[in-house]
Structure formats: structure tokens, C-alpha cells
Amino acid sequence: xxxxxxILRVEHLFKSFGATEVLRDISFSVHTGETKAFIGPSGxxxxxxxxxxxxxxxxxxxxxxxxxxxxxxxxxxxxLYRQRIGMVFQNFNLFDHLTAVRNVEIALLKVKxxxxxxxxxxxxxxxxxxxxxxxxxxxxxxxxxxxxxRVSIARALAMDPEVMLFDEPTSALDPExxxxxxxxxxxxxxxxxxxLIVTHEMRFxxxxxxxxxxxxxxxxxxxxxxxxxxxxxxxxxxxxxxxQMEEFR
Amino acid sequence: MEQIAFITRxxxxxxxxxxxxxxxxxxxxxxxxxxxxxxxxxARAYGxxxxxxxxxxxxxxxxxxxxxxxxxxLYFGMPSVGVSLSPFVAAVLGFILCNAAYNSEYIRGALHAxxxxxxxxxxxxxxxxxxxxxxxxxxxxxxxxxxxxxxxFIYLIKYSSLAYMVTVIELTGAGKAIATRYFDYTExxxxxxxxxxxxxxxxxxxxxxxxxxxxxxxxIVGI
Numbered sequence: 001x002x003x004x005x006x007i008l009r010v011e012h013l014f015k016s017f018g019a020t021e022v023l024r025d026i027s028f029s030v031h032t033g034e035t036k037a038f039i040g041p042s043g044x045x046x047x048x049x050x051x052x053x054x055x056x057x058x059x060x061x062x063x064x065x066x067x068x069x070x071x072x073x074x075x076x077x078x079x080l081y082r083q084r085i086g087m088v089f090q091n092f093n094l095f096d097h098l099t100a101v102r103n104v105e106i107a108l109l110k111v112k113x114x115x116x117x118x119x120x121x122x123x124x125x126x127x128x129x130x131x132x133x134x135x136x137x138x139x140x141x142x143x144x145x146x147x148x149x150r151v152s153i154a155r156a157l158a159m160d161p162e163v164m165l166f167d168e169p170t171s172a173l174d175p176e177x178x179x180x181x182x183x184x185x186x187x188x189x190x191x192x193x194x195x196l197i198v199t200h201e202m203r204f205x206x207x208x209x210x211x212x213x214x215x216x217x218x219x220x221x222x223x224x225x226x227x228x229x230x231x232x233x234x235x236x237x238x239x240x241x242x243x244q245m246e247e248f249r
Numbered sequence: 250m251e252q253i254a255f256i257t258r259x260x261x262x263x264x265x266x267x268x269x270x271x272x273x274x275x276x277x278x279x280x281x282x283x284x285x286x287x288x289x290x291x292a293r294a295y296g297x298x299x300x301x302x303x304x305x306x307x308x309x310x311x312x313x314x315x316x317x318x319x320x321x322x323l324y325f326g327m328p329s330v331g332v333s334l335s336p337f338v339a340a341v342l343g344f345i346l347c348n349a350a351y352n353s354e355y356i357r358g359a360l361h362a363x364x365x366x367x368x369x370x371x372x373x374x375x376x377x378x379x380x381x382x383x384x385x386x387x388x389x390x391x392x393x394x395x396x397x398x399x400x401x402f403i404y405l406i407k408y409s410s411l412a413y414m415v416t417v418i419e420l421t422g423a424g425k426a427i428a429t430r431y432f433d434y435t436e437x438x439x440x441x442x443x444x445x446x447x448x449x450x451x452x453x454x455x456x457x458x459x460x461x462x463x464x465x466x467x468x469i470v471g472i
Contacts, residue, residue, distance in 0.1 A: 056369055083374070087370075087373040
């Protein structure tokens with residue numbers, strides 16, 4: 001892959017909360033259509049890493065580039081970059097006071113400036129994409145966890161992002177609801193969406209990702225394709241971690 | 250017969266005029282009190298350091314100052330610094346300041362009760378801070394603060410009677426005037442009391458209806 005395909009580049013990212021170093025010299029780049037899965041023990045900075053990419057958490061040092069433009073130097077223009085980076089949260093974070101369709105269209109109206117008719121059409125299209133157009137008029141509290149997460153995916157997709165960040169999208173869900181969310185993400189991967197996924201679903205990560213990055217104590221310890229991790233040398237820690245995770249299933 | 254004539258010719262017209270003034274006081278105070286209260290709450294929650302302190306000072310001062318004293322300062326005290334306020338303006342100003350101080354506390358509490366993730370999600374979609382507050386945080390906060398704001402409105406109905414102390418003839422003032430002239434305290438003040446009670450009951454009912462209508466389906470109402 002050449003540099004022209006590069007959507008996202010992260011260079012030497014560091015972040016501490018108080019005395020705790022959460023990210024230590026994280027670097028990687030993401031190309032068009034690629035899916036990267038970040039795995040590793042809890043508290044190793046995976047979520048913080050995603051939040052540093054769209055500057056929801058401001059890193060201490062290091063740079064993030066979106067198509068060659070430095071996001072970390074955006075200042076007031078950070079909103080413009082965030083519109084191009086979709087984010088899905090562990091706890092969905094749907095807007096509690098808005099129906100599903102209003103959740104999806106609010107940013108189209110207020111941020112992108114679409115007309116009400118255009119926004120509604122786009123919002124319903126995105127809800128259909130995640131199979132929830134029949135739930136358009138329900139409020140978040142009336143949705144199951146799986147449905148809520150799919151609405152939040154539709155909300156992010158509606159902005160036509162160049163890259164999607166998934167922060168443990170199924171960790172707050174019951175096992176039987178996890179599948180419907182993973183299926184939506186898998187479909188997105190097949191459609192060529194560029195994605196970064198933090199997840200504890202090992203089988204899913206290995207089946208959907210082009211590259212799996214194993215993080216521990218704020219650094220990327222091992223990284224490789226699912227095939228390399230399965231067979232290659234130098235992936236012992238990743239394999240051990242995956243093995244431990246699978247044991248608990 | 251004489252009694253009925255007193256009620257229809259004297260009592261009701263006078264109390265009616267007083268009631269009208271009470272309603273005008275409330276009608277003007279409420280929107281301004283709510284707007285100022287929201288502004289103060291936002292300054293405390295999201296403002297920079299000087300704004301926070303200014304807003305906090307506002308709340309401490311106007312919550313701490315007895316309303317009657319505040320009205321006296323506005324009406325009797327201000328002329329000594331060259332500002333003469335009419336009784337009506339002094340009363341309304343005092344009510345707005347007091348009403349805003351309390352409403353700001355309800356709204357501030359509600360702002361803090363909105364989960365952090367709501368703000369984060371709005372920012373992640375590319376909203377500015379201002380948009381996130383305007384479209385996501387504030388509408389939810391107002392709904393949460395609504396029971397408190399309703400209570401404050403009910404207090405306002407009753408403390409609007411203090412306007413009488415700065416010579417605004419509202420419901421209580423009108424009652425006092427008739428009672429004194431006809432030496433009939435019991436009946437007149439009973440009538441005045443019943444009118445206040447009816448106002449409060451109407452408010453409570455209306456608030457209940459609005460609260461139900463504003464409630465988000467599937468969510469537990471109130472905080």
C-alpha cells in the first residue's frame with residue numbers, strides 16, 4: 001500500500017493521567033478499507049488511544065494525521081476533523097431526549113447544515129442500513145442495548161466518515177445482543193469501511209481485522225495479520241492473551 | 250342582602266384588580282427569571298473562572314438576601330444613589346433576581362446530572378461546545394429541572410404578595426385595603442387565601458400535564 005491510500009497516521013503518541021502513563025510512544029498508520037483491531041488487557045490504553053485520535057482526549061505529545069493534515073494542531077478547527085471521524089462508544093451515548101431518527105439526523109442538521117427533508121432521508125437510510133428503520137420513532141430508553149448500539153453506529157455513519165472508531169462496541173451488551181452489533185460491523189468491513197476497533201471479542205477481531213494490534217501497559221507489544229498471529233513466531237504473548245480470553249467464554 | 254352586595258360590588262372587583270396585578274407580576278417575572286437563571290447556571294457550569302465567580306456571587310447574594318429586604322433596597326434605597334424605580338419596576342426586578350437565583354440552582358444541578366457521554370458523543374460528531382450545550386445538554390437539563398422550576402413558580406405566586414410592601418397594589422394589597430376600610434379581616438383574607446390556593450392548584454395541575462407531555466418515553470421521570 002502506498003502513502004496515497006493512507007487515511008490515518010499516528011506518530012509517537014504519549015498520554016499520562018497523573019502519574020499513570022496510559023500511552024507510551026504509539027505509532028501506526030491506517031490505509032483505505034483497512035480494519036485494525038486493538039486487543040489487550042483492560043486498562044492498557046486502548047480506549048484512550050481511540051479518544052486521542054479525534055482529540056476527545058488531548059494527548060500529551062505525538063501527532064495524528066488525517067489524510068496528511070495534522071489533527072493534533074487543529075485548534076478551533078478540530079470540529080471539522082471530528083466530522084470526518086466516526087466514533088461508537090461502549091455505552092452507546094445516544095442522546096436520551098431524542099428519538100432514534102432524531103439521534104441520527106441532529107448532527108446532519110446542525111453540523112452539516114442539511115435541510116430537514118435531506119437529513120430525514122439520510123437518517124432513515126442509515127437506520128435501514130443497520131436494520132432499524134422500523135424503530136425510528138423510539139427513544140433510546142425504549143431500545144434494547146443491541147438496538148441502541150446499532151442506532152449509534154447509524155448516527156456515526158450518517159456523517160459519511162472516512163474512518164470509524166469503535167470503542168468496545170459490545171462490552172456493555174448481553175452475549176445474545178452482541179452478535180447483532182458485530183454483524184453490522186462485519187458488513188461495514190466487507191463494504192470497505194476503514195475502521196479501528198477496540199474489542200474483547202477475539203474470534204470477531206481475528207475474523208474481521210486485517211491487522212491485530214496487541215497492547216499492554218500503554219504500548220503496542222505485538223502486531224500482525226490474523227494469519228501471522230495464528231501461525232507466526234513472535235506472537236506468543238498475543239496468542240496467550242487470546243487463549244486466556246477464549247477460556248472465559 | 251347587604252353581605253352579597255359587599256361581595257359583588259366591593260370585594261370581587263377590588264380583589265379582581267389586585268389579582269390582575271399579581272398575574273402581571275408573575276407573567277413578567279417568569280420568562281426573565283428563567284432566562285437569567287439559565288444564563289447564571291450556564292456561567293457556573295461552563296464559564297471561565299471570572300464568570301464562574303460572578304455567577305456564584307450572584308447566587309449567594311440573592312439567595313442570601315431576604316426578598317423583602319431586597320425590595321426595600323430597590324425601592325427605598327436606590328434613590329439615594331440616584332436611581333428612582335417605580336414600585337412596579339422595583340417589585341418585578343426584585344422578583345426576577347430572586348427567582349433567577351433559585352432557578353439557576355435547579356438548572357445547574359440538572360446540567361451536572363447529564364451524563365458526560367452525552368457531551369462526548371456530541372463533540373465526536375463534530376458539534377462545537379456551544380452546539381453540544383444548546384442541542385444536547387440544555388434541553389435535557391431543562392426537563393430534569395422542571396419539577397424544581399415549577400416549585401419556584403409556586404413560591405413566586407405567594408411571594409409576589411411582598412410587592413404590597415413597596416406599594417404595588419396586587420392581590421394581598423387589594424385585600425388589605427378593603428379589609429382595613431370595612432374592618433372585615435376574616436372574610437376578606439379568607440377570600441384572598443382561596444384565590445392564592447386556586448392559583449397554586451391550577452399551576453400544579455398544569456405542571457403535571459406539561460411534565461407528562463415532556464417526559465421521555467421509557468425513562469424514569471424526575472431526579
